[in-house]
Amino acid sequence: MAKTHDLKRRIRSIKNTMQVTKAMKMVSAARLRRAQDRILAARPFALTTSKVLASLAARANAELHPLLVQRDIKKVELVLVTSDRGLCGSFNANAIKAATVFLGQHRPDTLNVMTVGRRGRDFVRRRKINITSEWLDVFRNLDFSTAQVIGDDLVRRYIEGEVDAVYVAYNEFKSVVSQRPVVEQILPIPRADLVATGEDEDYIYEPGPESLFEEILPGYVRVQVWRALLESAAAEHAARMTAMDSATKNAKELTEALTLHMNRVRQASITTAIIEVVSGAAALE
Secondary structure (H helix, E strand, C coil): CCCHHHHHHHHHHHHHHHHHHHHHHHHHHHHHHHHHHHHHHHHHHHHHHHHHHHEEEEEEEEHHHHHHHCCCCCCCCEECCCCCCCCCCHHHHHHHHHHHHHHHHHHHEEEEEEECCCHHHHHHHHHHHEEEEEEECCCCCCCHHHHHHHHHHHHHHHCCCCCCCEEEEEEEEEEECCEEEEEEEEECCCCHHHHHCCCCCCCCCCHHHHHHHHHHHHHHHHHHHHHHHHHHHHHHHHHHHHHHHHHHHHHHHHHHHHHHHHHHHHHHHHHHHHHHHHHHHHCCC
């Protein structure tokens, strides 16, 4: 049976841990609120961009820009977005699981991976898959310039023929308790996003469609990368907040159970001491 001072030490250690998990939950909750605001600001722009491209592609030749051209798939690149830190439940495991399924559908010699986040980088290294670039600590101060650099690099490499398809794997933020791992194609720009709208109106474009494609399509890729980063950031904060809330509740329950056990041990030791005193007095009589 554990001694009282050992139980006191365990209870004190658990209470210290509970303070840490409670503080991390509060920090994640504050950051989640800001991340949600950024998503709400970014989603309408991404949707409008998709509608503009759909309308433009319905009225112009899709072969006018290389980002729309479908090629034979010889090289595939996956942008894997994870977190740099743990303590966020199954957040990283879900994204990595989705990436594992995707990677299993392609031959290893056709795969390249760009990692955003330390956890994904470590996973890809263990799989010994070629890593084209690593982005670490981007979520500490997430800025659109990061998405712009990543998007421009993907666009350049696709146009130059280094890759024939680009996908992004990340956790999509649904709610505080729900994050959905997804793998989406961003290059070539999926034709499903560029179907005719069914509208009868026609438009006059100035300048011509080639110039518009040249400006809009790279921006579209940047926006999709930016949205994936924002979704992942919000999902990470939500997952960490939920995980820390569960950890705090578990620590509280464990503290209560250990306190009850300690009181029983103390009561048993006091009862044993009383019995020994009474027995000793009886023996002296």
